[in-house]
Amino acid sequence: MTFLPTPRELSPAPSLRWGLLGPGGIAASFVDAAHRHSQQRFVNVASGSSPERAAAFAQAHGVTRSSATYDEVLADPEVDAVYIATTHDSHAKLALLAIAAGKHVLVEKPITVTRAEAEQVVEAARAAKVFAMEAMWTRYLPQSDVLRQILERGDIGEVRLVSADFGFPMPFDASHRLWAPGQAGGALLDAGVYPVSFVSSVLGAPTSIHTVGTLAPTGVDEQATVTLAYEKAQGVAFTSLRSASPTRATVIGSEGRIDVEGPFLAPSALSVTLGPGFPASAQSARFSGANGPQGSAALFYEADAAARYIGEGRLESPVHPLDEVVSVVGILEDARKQLGAL
The missing domain is CATH 3.30.360.10 (Dihydrodipicolinate Reductase; domain 2)
Known part of the structure; x- marks a missing residue:
């Protein structure tokens, strides 16, 4: 019987500075995993409903600072890439705003609600030559x-x-x-x-x-x-x-x-x-x-994958x-x- 292969060796991922839109439960797990197990660092966070919520999240999860609006995070010159962790219905709008701001984007699954929205996000990212990826951590x-x-x-x-x-x-x-x-x-x-x-x-x-x-x-x-x-x-x-x-x-x-x-x-x-x-x-x-x-701690694999691909100059995930x-x-x-x- 053929032996099971082992996971392939991966090149080290560069450390990127991340912005976060949507400080909810999945964002907490993602940021904690990235900070604990990788060199990825979150430097700015904003909430669509409450600046206080963003500030509390930043303090609890080691994010450098918080902003009053999403636009402030997207305009931050120290943010290399943006992780979008809001509810599904806002993914397309925020991804398009981030892409327009010249930021690489990692968007929680599903990347959008409809095929037309997904096509719009993909076309915008390719036109702007920024990296875009759906946060399907399983891959x-x-x-x-x-x-x-x-x-x-x-x-x-x-x-x-x-x-x-x-x-x-x-x-x-x-x-x-x-x-x-x-x-x-x-x-x-x-x-x-x-x-x-x-x-x-x-x-x-x-x-x-x-x-x-x-x-x-x-x-x-x-x-x-x-x-x-x-x-x-x-x-x-x-x-x-x-x-x-x-x-x-x-x-x-x-x-x-x-x-x-x-x-x-x-x-x-x-x-x-x-x-x-x-x-x-x-x-x-x-x-x-x-x-x-175990569990959500493995979200860091996804964070490192995105950073690695960005560092390699890719515009999308090969897997x-x-x-x-x-x-x-x-x-x-x-x-x-x-x-x-x-």
Whole structure:
């Protein structure tokens, strides 16, 4: 049996000075991970609703200073790149403002709510020759590089099925952003982007999309299963705000399979099973705990990846190209339309 590859060596990432728009929960995890495990440094932060909130965030998370408005962060000459961590509905507007200010941008997933918005952001970044990347941290985990190497080597033969899931129970509250249509709520945009992006990372853009699911009383999607068709394979992505799922991912090929233990979107474990009939014996490796950072601490991989690419003069991520980001946003938009969530 072929031995599992190890994560490829990466060149050191240059230290960049980051600005932050949107001091919320994911921003706190990202900044803490970057400061603790990398040379990336956040030097300015702003909130869209409260200068006091930004100041409190800066003090709590070691950000050099805070600003009263987003525009002040974007005008700061000491900011090299901007991390946008606001609610989904404001991603496109803020990304365009940052790009217009000549800043490199890292935008939380999903990069925008619609395909048209994503195309606009990508076109603006390319025209301005600034780096743009969606903050899909899963792509930059060591286990993801090992999975890519297995696929590149052809160990499991021709891929036939890719499946992934991410669901969690969220108490219904019509005022919460996840349940609010005015804030681009729903399971697909918040959680479903992970399994859809995983399928896309292996199979690319589908030839057709079929979605079944249910809507919440507010009209947003609360649960969905998205089936993606390809010439010789299928992809299945499940998401829910009503129930917890295993959060696993599987790639099945003609000569074996790859299983990513839950939660597949964070550092976990990977196993590969090869041979006729897929024998029970498998090779596996763990990428968390004693073998690597756990949970949100691994967000630093994404921060360093963005800085490395910027330092290399790239305008997009080679493992998560912007055209693919647009495609995934389009899949999510089509799925929501099929459910009547738009």
